[in-house]
Amino acid sequence: MSAINVTATANPNAEPKAGTIVIGTDDTYPPDEYTNASGQLLGFDVDLGDALGQVLHKKVIWKPTAWDGIIPGLEANKYDAIISFMNVTPQREQQIQFIPYGTFGQVIVTKANSSAPITTLNDLKGKKVGVQIGTTSEDAVKKVGGAIIKEYNTFPDALNDLANGRINAVVVDESVGRYYMAKDPGVFKVAGQPFASEPVGIGLRKNETQLDQQLQQALNTLKQNGTYNKIYTYWFGAPSK
Structure with missing residues (x-):
């Protein structure tokens, strides 16, 4: 179910073209972006990207991509932008440019x-x-x-090991941690308070001046007309700060 009246189209084989914007995302990260059992692409970022497309009068095509290859895919022109709850860091800014759209913390998740x-x-x-x-x-x-760090390709894999007692904790974005705590209250809990609040942003190739300006203006429109807060509240339960 979408927070707004938009339709997400996932097409792994699509290429960027006029009249469309192709967005890369890691679809294993609920509630920010995920594919449900019916094959629908859902989440906060999905609603945000689709809303940006509506403002720009462009068809949005989603390209699910594994996290470890998401920046290389952008640099290889496999899509026009990344919207995948990506934190803006100095290291990433050496590779790509960002349009920040929110600030979120991280949390420690343990067994309930x-x-x-x-x-x-x-x-x-x-x-x-x-x-x-x-x-x-x-x-x-x-x-x-x-x-003792154990690396996983996706957070659901890490949380599955946590639920089965193979690890003691998972560190994850607050939105994800609280989603799983609400989804499985007898299985998980958020331990302590959020920490390391950082901006998340839309990722673009360096020097993509025109698309950067278009998306920034569209984002401003969504924040000014209340659509951004509507999406935020739908997925996270409170207006953005």
């Missing part, structure tokens, strides 16, 4: 019945911690030192 004293990053020392490879969550855990 866990008695381990885990509420902060320092509590992860000596613990088995799951992260998605190539994410800022992984970077945050590495900075702690002493944690």
Whole structure:
């Protein structure tokens, strides 16, 4: 179910062309972007991207892409932009440019019945911690030192291992952590408070001046007319700050 009256079209073989905008996304990241059991592409970023397309009068074509290849795919012209809840970091800004659209924190997720004293990053020392490879969550855990890091291709894989007791915790974006806590309240809980709030942004190739200006103006329109807050509230339960 979409927060707004838009239709997401997923076409892995599509190429950018006039009148369309092709967007790369990692569709394993609910509630931000995911493919449901019926094959529908859903999520906060999906609604946002489709709304941007409506403002620009362009057909949006979604191209699901594995996270570890999402920036190389953009650089190889497989799509026009990335909308995949990607944190804006200095390292990524060396490769691509960004249009920030929100600021979100990260959280530690543990089993709901866990008695381990885990509420902060320092509590992860000596613990088995799951992260998605190539994410800022992984970077945050590495900075702690002493944690036993287990890398996963997707966060659902990490959370599955957590549910089955193979690891002690998962570090993930707050939106994802709270989604899974609400989805499986007897299985997961968010431990402690959010940390390391960082901007997330639309990724573009360097020097894509025209598309950058178009998307920035469209984003401004969505924020001014209330559509952005409508999407945000639908997926996250509270207006954006």
